[in-house]
Amino acid sequence: MNNIKLTLRVLLILAVQIVALLGMIGIKQWTLNSGTPVILETAPIDPRSLFSGDYVRLNYTISTLTLDPLAGDKEFKRHDTVYVVLQAAEPYATPVSAHHQMPQLASGQVALKGEVEYASNTRWNQQTRQLEPVKNLSVHYGIENYYVPEGSGRALERPVDNARVSVRVAVDRFGGAGISAILLNGKERYVEKLL
Amino acid sequence: MRDQKYIRRLTRDLPQWVERGWVQPGAEQNILAYAESQHTGNERMVIALTLMGVLLLGSGIITFFAAHWAGMSKLVKLLVLFGGMSSTYIAAGITTARGNLPRLSQGLWLLGVILFGANIMLIAQIYNIDSHYPNGVLLWALGGLLVAYVIPVQATLNAAICLALLWTGMESMDFNRNFHWPFLLFWLACLPLIYRHSWLRALHLALLALLLWSSFSYSNILWDYQGSVQQGAPLYLMQIYFLGYLALFVGGLLLEQREDTRKLAPITQHYAVFAALCAFFALTFPEIQRSYTWLHGAEGRMPANAVWLGVTLLAAAVLAALVRKQQLARPAAPVPTYLKWGRALLAALLALMLVNLFLPGSAGGQMALAFNLLFFAALVWLLFHALHSGDRTLLNFSFLFFAAWLLSRYFDTFWTLLDRSMFFIAGGLVLMAGGYFLEGQRRKFNQRIVQAREQ
Numbered sequence: 086m087n088n089i090k091l092t093l094r095v096l097l098i099l100a101v102q103i104v105a106l107l108g109m110i111g112i113k114q115w116t117l118n119s120g121t122p123v124i125l126e127t128a129p130i131d132p133r134s135l136f137s138g139d140y141v142r143l144n145y146t147i148s149t150l151t152l153d154p155l156a157g158d159k160e161f162k163r164h165d166t167v168y169v170v171l172q173a174a175e176p177y178a179t180p181v182s183a184h185h186q187m188p189q190l191a192s193g194q195v196a197l198k199g200e201v202e203y204a205s206n207t208r209w210n211q212q213t214r215q216l217e218p219v220k221n222l223s224v225h226y227g228i229e230n231y232y233v234p235e236g237s238g239r240a241l242e243r244p245v246d247n248a249r250v251s252v253r254v255a256v257d258r259f260g261g262a263g264i265s266a267i268l269l270n271g272k273e274r275y276v277e278k279l280l
Numbered sequence: 281m282r283d284q285k286y287i288r289r290l291t292r293d294l295p296q297w298v299e300r301g302w303v304q305p306g307a308e309q310n311i312l313a314y315a316e317s318q319h320t321g322n323e324r325m326v327i328a329l330t331l332m333g334v335l336l337l338g339s340g341i342i343t344f345f346a347a348h349w350a351g352m353s354k355l356v357k358l359l360v361l362f363g364g365m366s367s368t369y370i371a372a373g374i375t376t377a378r379g380n381l382p383r384l385s386q387g388l389w390l391l392g393v394i395l396f397g398a399n400i401m402l403i404a405q406i407y408n409i410d411s412h413y414p415n416g417v418l419l420w421a422l423g424g425l426l427v428a429y430v431i432p433v434q435a436t437l438n439a440a441i442c443l444a445l446l447w448t449g450m451e452s453m454d455f456n457r458n459f460h461w462p463f464l465l466f467w468l469a470c471l472p473l474i475y476r477h478s479w480l481r482a483l484h485l486a487l488l489a490l491l492l493w494s495s496f497s498y499s500n501i502l503w504d505y506q507g508s509v510q511q512g513a514p515l516y517l518m519q520i521y522f523l524g525y526l527a528l529f530v531g532g533l534l535l536e537q538r539e540d541t542r543k544l545a546p547i548t549q550h551y552a553v554f555a556a557l558c559a560f561f562a563l564t565f566p567e568i569q570r571s572y573t574w575l576h577g578a579e580g581r582m583p584a585n586a587v588w589l590g591v592t593l594l595a596a597a598v599l600a601a602l603v604r605k606q607q608l609a610r611p612a613a614p615v616p617t618y619l620k621w622g623r624a625l626l627a628a629l630l631a632l633m634l635v636n637l638f639l640p641g642s643a644g645g646q647m648a649l650a651f652n653l654l655f656f657a658a659l660v661w662l663l664f665h666a667l668h669s670g671d672r673t674l675l676n677f678s679f680l681f682f683a684a685w686l687l688s689r690y691f692d693t694f695w696t697l698l699d700r701s702m703f704f705i706a707g708g709l710v711l712m713a714g715g716y717f718l719e720g721q722r723r724k725f726n727q728r729i730v731q732a733r734e735q
Contacts, residue, residue, distance in 0.1 A: 088377050094430045095373035099366055102396050102423050106362070106403055113407050140405075164455050200412075230410045234350050264408055277408065280355040 114279055116263040120255030121195045123171055123178040124268070125228075127250045140232045143252060147171070147180050147197075148229070151208070152220040157182035161204045161222055168196040168260050169224065176271070177251065183222070187260060198260025199224040228254055228262050233275060287315050330384075338391075357406055365395040376431070389433040396423040397443070414450040417443055418466075425469060434479045441470060441482065445489040452496035459497050467493075478543050487551035494521055494555065512571045512581025512641065515563075516588040519633045522559035523595035526626075528552035530602040537609045550673050553662070557681050564652045564685065566692070569636075570644030581644075584637040592637060596630050618664035625657055655685060663725070670729045679722045686714060 126146045147169060152159055161167060165185065171178040173193045182188065187196055203223040207216045231252075253266040253273075267275040294308035303311070345360060352360070372388035375381050397420040403409070404416060424440030427433060448463035467490060474482045498521070502514045510516075532549035535541040562568055571581035584592070603626070632654065636647055659678050666675035690707060 091373055091377050095369050098392075098427055098430055099369055101426055102365065103362060105419060105423070106396075106399055109400070109403055109409060110407055113409050227410045227412075231408055232405050278354070280353065280358075 113263055116257040116261045117255045117265050120257040122255050125252045126177040140230050143229050150222045155182050157184045161201050165201045167199050167201055170194050170196050195256040196260050197256050199226040228264050361399045368392040386433050386435050390435040393424045393436050393439050414447050417447040437482045441485045441489050448493050458500045463493050483547050491555050515571050516584050518559050518562050520595050523599050525552045525556035527599040527602050530606050533606050564655050566645050566648035569648045570641040581641040622661045
C-alpha cells in the first residue's frame with residue numbers, strides 16, 4: 086500500500102466515523118429543533134435507586150400508565166413499542182391514548198414513542214393492601230437520564246419542600262423525544278444547547 | 281534485539297554437533313540464521329515497558345480531561361474528542377507507512393477504535409442521548425469492522441467481533457430477542473476478511489461468538505419470555521443446530537481441499553464438531569425429547585409447525601449439498617470404509633430427525649433411545665475419522681463426549697433404581713475404573729496418531 090493510498094484510507098475512516106458521531110448529535114438536535122414542546126410532570130424516583138454520578142434519573146407521571154381510562158390499544162407485552170398520545174394542557178401534558186402504531190393526531194396532541202418495560206394486569210393498592218385487576222404499563226421513553234454538572238443532581242432527584250421539577254420535552258413527528266429544558270418551579274434550570 | 285549470548289554459544293557448539301553427527305553438515309548456518317531472526321525476552325520487555333508507558337500516559341490524559349470536563353464548553357469537548365481520535369488514526373497511518381513498528385501501528389489502530397467507542401459514549405452523555413443502548417455498541421462494532429476492512433488490521437476485527445457479541449448479548453438477554461438475526465449479518469460480514477487474510481485469532485473469536493449467539497437464542501426460546509414460541513421449539517431448534525453445525529464441519533472439510541484456506545480448516549472443524557456434539561448430546565435426553573416444561577405442563581410437545589419443518593428441511597438440504605460437494609472435491613482415491621458407513625449413519629440421523637418433527641411428546645422415550653444409539657455410533661465414527669485424519673483434538677472430543685454420555689446415562693438409569701449410598705459408591709467405582717480405561721485408550725490412540733505423523 087503506497088502512502089497516498091494509505092492517507093486516503095485514513096481519511097475515509099476518519100470521515101465515516103466523524104460523520105457517524107456528528108449524526109448522533111444531528112438527529113438529537115433535529116428532534117429538539119423541529120419537535121413540538123410539551124411539559125411533563127416528574128414523579129418521585131424510587132428511593133432505592135441511587136443517584137448515579139453526574140446524571141439525574143427522571144421518573145415521569147407518564148412512566149407508569151393505567152390503560153383502562155386511556156383510549157387505543159389495550160394489549161401490550163414487554164419490549165413492545167408503544168406510542169403514547171399526549172394532549173398539551175396546563176400545567177402538564179396528559180396522556181389520552183396508547184397505541185402499537187403511530188396514530189392520527191388531533192390538534193394540540195403529540196405521540197411519544199416508548200418501549201414497554203413491564204406490562205401487568207394487576208396493581209398493588211397501597212390503601213386497600215390488595216391486588217387490583219388493572220392493566221398498566223411501565224414505559225421507557227429515552228428521556229429518563231439527564232447529565233448535569235457534578236454535585237447538582239440531587240436537588241432535581243430529591244426536591245426539597247414544595248419544589249416542583251418538570252421537564253420540557255420536544256417530540257418530533259416520529260415520536261422521538263429529547264429533553265430541551267429542566268424546570269424547577271416552572272423556571273428553566275438547565276437548557277439544552279447545541280454548543 | 282537478539283539474544284547475543286545464546287547466539288555466541290550456538291556458534292561455539294554447532295561445529296561440535298556437526299562433528300558428532302547430531303546436525304547435518306551445512307544446517308548450522310540455517311540454525312544460526314533462525315536464532316538471529318528470533319525475538320527475545322529483552323525485546324518483549326521493551327514492548328511491555330512501552331505498552332505500560334502508553335497506558336500510564338493515556339490514564340494521565342484521561343484523568344486530566346475528566347477533572348476539567350465539567351468546566352469545558354460543548355465545543356471544546358467535541359474538539360478534544362475528535363482531535364484525540366483523529367490524531368490516533370493519523371499516528372497509526374504514519375507508523376503503518378513506515379512499517380518498522382508493526383506492533384505499535386496495530387496497537388494504534390486498535391486505540392483509534394477504542395477512542396471511537398469512547399466518543400460514542402461521551403457524545404451520548406454530552407447531548408443526553410438515551411436511546412436503545414445496544415445501538416451504541418453496534419455503532420462501535422461497525423467502526424471496528426470499517427477499520428479492519430480499510431487497513432486491514434486483525435486486532436480491530438477481533439475487537440469488532442467482541443463488540444458484536446456484546447451487542448447481541450444485550451439484545452438477547454436485556455431485550456429478550458428470541459432470534460437476534462442481525463448478528464448473523466454482522467458475523468457473515470466478518471468472514472471475507474478472515475478468509476482473505478487467514479486471520480486465525482479472528483476465526484477463533486468468530487466461531488466462539490457464533491456458539492454463544494446460538495446459546496443465547498436457545499436460552500430465550502427455552503424460557504419463552506415473549507410467550508410466542510411453539511411447544512417443543514427447543515427440541516426442534518436443537519435439531520437445527522445439530523444440522524447447521526454439522527454442515528459447518530463439512531464446510532471445514534471443504535476448506536482442507538484448497539491451499540489458500542487449509543490453515544483455517546482445523547479450527548472450523550473443531551468448533552463445528554464441538555457444537556454439533558453438544559447439540560446431539562442434548563438430543564439424547566428423554567426430557568428434551570418429551571419437552572415437558574413448567575411452561576407447557578405435562579402434555580409435552582406437539583408436532584412441529586410449518587416454520588420449524590421448513591427450517592429443518594433447509595438445514596438438511598444445505599448439509600446434504602455440502603456432503604455431496606465434499607464427495608466430488610475429494611481426490612480420486614478409494615473411499616475409506618468408515619466414510620461409507622458415516623454416510624449411512626448421517627442418512628439414518630436425518631430420517632430420525634425428520635420423523636421426530638411429526639411426533640408428540642409421548643414418543644419422547646423411544647426417540648431418546650434411538651438418538652442414544654446413533655450418538656454412540658457417531659462417537660465411534662468420529663474416533664475413526666480422528667485416527668484417519670490424524671486429528672488429536674477430534675479424538676479427544678470423542679472421548680470427552682463418550683465419558684459425559686456414559687455418566688449421564690448412569691445417572692438417568694440408576695438414580696431411581698439404586699439406594700443413594702449404593703448409587704454414589706457404584707458410580708464412583710465406575711467413574712474411576714472407566715476413567716482409567718478411557719484415558720489409557722485415549723493415550724494409545726494419541727500415540728498412534730503421533731507415530732503415523734512421524735512416519
